[in-house]
Amino acid sequence: MNHTQLRSFHAVAAEGGFTAASRVLNVGQPTITSQVKALERHFDVELFHRRGRRVILTETGRVLFRIAQRIISLEAEAEDSLNTYGGLQAGHLHVGAVGPYHATEMLSAFRDRYPGIKLSVTVGNSMEMAERILDYSVDVAVLAHVEDDPRIYTMPYSRHPVVVFVNKSHRFAKRRRIRLAEMEGEHMVLRELGSTTRLAFETAIREAGVTIDPVMAIGSREAVWLAVARGIGIGVVSDIEYIPHPDLHTVEVVDADIYTTAHVNCLAERRDARLIRAFFDMAEDLKTRRNVASI
Amino acid sequence: MNHTQLRSFHAVAAEGGFTAASRVLNVGQPTITSQVKALERHFDVELFHRRGRRVILTETGRVLFRIAQRIISLEAEAEDSLNTYGGLQAGHLHVGAVGPYHATEMLSAFRDRYPGIKLSVTVGNSMEMAERILDYSVDVAVLAHVEDDPRIYTMPYSRHPVVVFVNKSHRFAKRRRIRLAEMEGEHMVLRELGSTTRLAFETAIREAGVTIDPVMAIGSREAVWLAVARGIGIGVVSDIEYIPHPDLHTVEVVDADIYTTAHVNCLAERRDARLIRAFFDMAEDLKTRRNVASI
């Protein structure tokens, strides 16, 4: 059975005539005639009684019409559904992030722009996020780290200075700015080796010929924060990630360009998937707006 | 949305791959690829994640698949239904007849051959039957009368001698055969003017130059039968229509070829409608079988 034939039949039955059906389907009337006739001939049934210029469903036709109506209605439903997803009025975007800091702004903007899209956020380190991108369990990920993998597409999003933060009793506690050289020999609490912030900081001091004393490496931002609050050492953090604390104080490093860059990542081959493109477009807009605002 | 695309999508989702889908649908694999791709491009959605040689439904794809399954299943139902009607395993045939006499044999044979077809029988006179054929309220009609209407197709079915029947006290009651001339001046109980039996009989006696005395014309076979039983006159009837009665006796007319012919009729343009053709074919078979049996 041909679907065009079924659609023609349905229109004729619904509109009560071949000509009326042809108008509804935007085709010529002979087309309708031949489609319905082909359907009748193929199954060797009569679907309509042609009484002069009136057509009346036969019993067979009535049975078919009931089924056809359900099919047509389901097709409309399918089309609606696809339009809804394609038009970004429904859908589900899985977002990965190494921490909520960079991602929240984007998630909030995305939610405002596409209220119908469900958002799920997975938090994990950069390596985990890269894996999840590759196995489709997240659609986009906001990372500081840049994956060196041709399968992953990366867009720089925002640049954040790395600041030093110290306990209130530390000698830097009264300072607003320091120079890098002043950190020589400082006890420091650092993140684990893979941390992008740590990498940026260590690159900077190595270039400046400064050496520090890494007293502790901890695998969590909050743990570092607490350790510094207790005076175990001083810490470094991306300014956007810094959480105020009564015992803590931040200090700007003036003579070095230490920063981390947040990137939006996705599977390269999915760069143009509807939802993913929408997320990147929105990130692009946020970036531009911030630049304009800062002028 | 194109139906071919939907079918391809459904097969891929159901079979778990493009190649598997192409085998099920008996088309080449490139066809499937292009159909699904076209569907995705048209609505700007992703339906499958292509993970190497494995394909996995996206959320959008899952939603569409559920709808597509229902559509495909309804299409199978529609096709089944049409095959059932086309294969004469279901359907409804409206049969008209002037009396049950000629029709019952055919109805019985038809029911045996096509047990799934519902039969409705409408009884009425020839003129009513002709009208009902023309307005589609009966599909076929078994009549003695031949309609002189080009829109009605007619097939002769069986020829039945017209016999005379008399009351036990009549002078013919002891006879097996009479000649037509012997009926000169007889009191006769006849049917109404339109009766085919009456017409055949009157034509025969006119040709033979015999005149009779029509004492009564009654519009019902049963009424004539009763009138003759009471001795009001003698009657004529098609032998197949004759119903025995203790007070009645049938007499054959040997020197005249008086008979009626049962015809099967239908709307000429519907001669090849499946059910109608089946009825005619069956009538043809019955006729042939009777001729063979009579040799």
Added chain:
DNA sequence: TCGGACCTATTGGAAAAACCAATGAACCAC
């Protein structure tokens, strides 16, 4: 009862779609 309006059927040819064979590229199991 006659003609205009309206409807379905038919036909031949044009436009569009579905389709395939061949081939490429990526992946997986051995």
Added chain:
DNA sequence: GTGGTTCATTGGTTTTTCCAATAGGTCCGA
């Protein structure tokens, strides 16, 4: 690696769909 399997791409062919023109019929009102 290597062969077997899978999806993607390309071009050209076959099939389907479609239309314009037209015929033949019914219906309705003058």
